[in-house]
Amino acid sequence: MRLPFFRPIICLALLMVLVATPAIADSSSNKSASLFDADVARILANRCLQCHDSASAKGGVDLSRRAAAIESGALVPGKPADSQVWESVVNGEMPKGSDPIPKHEADAIKRWIDDGAAYTVDWIDPVVYGRGSDSSRRWVRRLTRAEYVATVKATLGVDLTDEAKELLPPDLRADGFSNTAYNLGVDMQHIDGYAKLAEIAVERTDISKFARRFEKKRLMIDKVMRPLIGKMGRVLLRGPLDEWEVDQYRGLTTTVASAGGNFDDAVAITIEAMLQSPRFLYRMERQHEKDGRAKLNDYEVASRLSYFIWGGPPDEQLLDAAEKGNLSNRKSIETEVRRMLKDPRATEQTRQFISEWINLSRLGNLQPDRDHYPDWNDELASDMRTETLRFAEEVLWADDRPLSDLFDAQFTYLTPTLAKHYGIKPTGEGLRRYDLEDVPSRGGLFTQGSVLTIGGDEASMVARGLFVLHDVLRGAVKDPPPCVDTTPVPTEPGRSNRSIAEARIKNEACGGCHKRFEPLAFGLEQFDGLGRHASRDRHGNTLREDGTVLFPGDAKATPFESTAELSQLLSESDRVRETLTWKFIQFALGRMPTGTEAPLVRDVHQRAWQSGGTYQDLVVALATSDLILTAQSETEE
Structure with missing residues (x-):
């Protein structure tokens, strides 16, 4: 179906949205522990541990563990002047061969030692704490090319695999995966490609049959079109539409009617517009929080579950569970997850994880x-x-x-x-x-x-x-x-x-x-x-x-x-098993977990491996964790 005589120019604001998130503000009375979590662990991981961890311990100094650091004299809690660490920093001797530590980092180290040089972990893992700036930001996730294809196929029954490979640029690897959120940018090739793919998808869709899933009447009146738009949007855009969104799509259908189009034309142009909406192309989440982690609504949880378990959108049953509020309950979530794991798409997503890893x-x-x-x-x-x-x-x-x-x-x-x-x-x-x-x-x-x-x-x-x-x-x-x-x-x-x-x-x-x-x-x-x-x-x-x-x-x-x-x-190594947990969580989240999320990762790991350590155990443990059910707060790292 081609609609050139009234197809509007749909202008997409397809820009990556990033929000810088400052260090976490800990209300604990233990100032030293708070400083360690917020700054010092990262400073030590990035500046010191290459030479002063358990394996290297140059000069007999191991800063990765508190007991070892104190035993060597590198740290004297409460006494910066007597601590080798502070002496090396203040004299510009460390890190050797590198630029001196910036004043704000040196000040943080001094305050940390003054307050007791607390460690909140047994061992500073450089991979957890030694991160660049990208890991401390929140990004809206664009669908990868594979997810885009899977989403169109699941919602419209149209396979655009070949066309997407031709029209969309490949998703490039970053941090070991091609679904890393900060690397999923959008350029003019994407915008042009999405427009062409939307047109192709509509041409291959049986519009009348698709519309009958939601509405039997074929009338261009508000009483029919507004509910129809809402029901189609719930599936295509993975959640209920606000009234203003219904207004926008209803405006398209009235334009079609005024240009002489029929009911199927109106439905087709609405679908085409939805396929180019940021709500379709991005995994949008409306997070409202002040402190801690933001709780997601049930529809947002449904999308998180479906994309990391299936690599595609929620099905009707999962959307119904979200509508009923069942995805706010961990027991109900586990029931849904175990159902989803029986779907062949779950096996295919395992293959995708292995392929990416x-x-x-x-x-x-x-x-x-x-x-x-x-x-x-x-x-x-x-x-x-x-x-x-x-x-x-x-x-x-x-x-x-x-x-x-x-x-x-x-x-x-x-x-x-x-x-x-x-x-x-x-x-x-x-x-x-x-x-x-x-x-x-x-x-x-x-x-x-x-x-x-x-x-x-x-x-x-x-x-x-x-x-x-x-x-x-x-x-x-x-x-x-x-x-x-x-x-x-x-x-x-x-x-x-x-x-x-x-x-x-x-x-x-x-x-x-x-x-x-x-x-x-x-x-x-x-x-x-x-x-x-x-x-x-x-x-x-x-x-x-x-x-x-x-x-x-x-x-x-x-x-x-x-x-x-x-x-x-x-x-047999628990470190290797932890790596598998971390890698899968990174694949599921589209980003590396942050240092402040390390306890959540450990909880997922322990629950999964106590249950047997299978892929299914890991999926269930992650699906019922705050890593999936909540979002990073802007007050986190």
């Missing part, structure tokens, strides 16, 4: 050196992606196992092509399950090509180690200084990837950082850049699989003798 889209861009990898083709890349997603689906849904079992489950799914690539004898055509109990080199995510290709052609221990550090252990390390040459050192006879890494670790200038992450890749040395296993590299150098894991917060690294033992260590 490991960045499986990267596989489509691999172009390995043909001289070294002549057999590489796009089919292998696709098979690696399929292997990981099918494997995850089996672990998390068919077997209903804990998320951490992803690291050491002894099976996988392979095509004949990928099986041959791995050196495994194919057992038949198509995608098949392969048990790996008798294949010691394989088992779990870390032995799959989708992960191993992160190292590139040279199976870089830097790239692989950083992946493990950031995305599995949730550790932190600073970027190298601009003057450092980061060109990869090539392997050669007598010099393997491991020996190159060990040389970097021994280097005084590099070792402080590289010892934190390169050993994490030692257990993967026997896998080349495309995930094939061998005991020697192409130069004849012997490859090993033993190494160590330094878990964030630990003073000493834990040794392992094999890739299988590394996988088991990761599977």
